[in-house]
Amino acid sequence: MKRALLSGLLLAGMLSAAAHTQAKEKSLYERLGGYDAISAVVNELAVRLVTDRKLGVYFKGLSNDSKRKLIAHLTNFVCSATGGPCIYTGRDMKTSHEGLGITEEEWERFVRITKEVLDKFKVPAREQQELLQAIAPLKSVIVEKK
Numbered sequence: 001m002k003r004a005l006l007s008g009l010l011l012a013g014m015l016s017a018a019a020h021t022q023a024k025e026k027s028l029y030e031r032l033g034g035y036d037a038i039s040a041v042v043n044e045l046a047v048r049l050v051t052d053r054k055l056g057v058y059f060k061g062l063s064n065d066s067k068r069k070l071i072a073h074l075t076n077f078v079c080s081a082t083g084g085p086c087i088y089t090g091r092d093m094k095t096s097h098e099g100l101g102i103t104e105e106e107w108e109r110f111v112r113i114t115k116e117v118l119d120k121f122k123v124p125a126r127e128q129q130e131l132l133q134a135i136a137p138l139k140s141v142i143v144e145k146k
Helices: 002-023 034-051 064-081 093-097 104-120 125-142
Strands: none
Touching (some): 034 064, 034 104, 093 125, 104 125
16 A cells, blocks of 8 residues: 555656646747747848948948858857857857947847847747847947947
């Protein structure tokens, strides 16, 4: 009898642990739709940034190959930053943006365009907020002019 009770408790504990593991919330990467969804958003964002009348100046002179590499780096950066399996191998953000003289206004424009792209892809508000919160700390190393 004790053995049956002990076995039952052990089984119940195992099932409870399995249910808890399954109930664990998905990563932001998963909730954004994984690599392909992130890649689609980053590609659209890149097109908007490159063609933007104010921000496009930062991409002038880049070859198409350089733009593709930039998109790949940005995709891997977002993938990694949201809990995905990607490894970002690009330079740190300070090194990448140092000397460009990016202003507060330009940063806000980048954030606004990013939000527009996320809206276009119907990314839910919660995931948008989490993604924007993940990139917000980068402002301090990207913006050089207030």
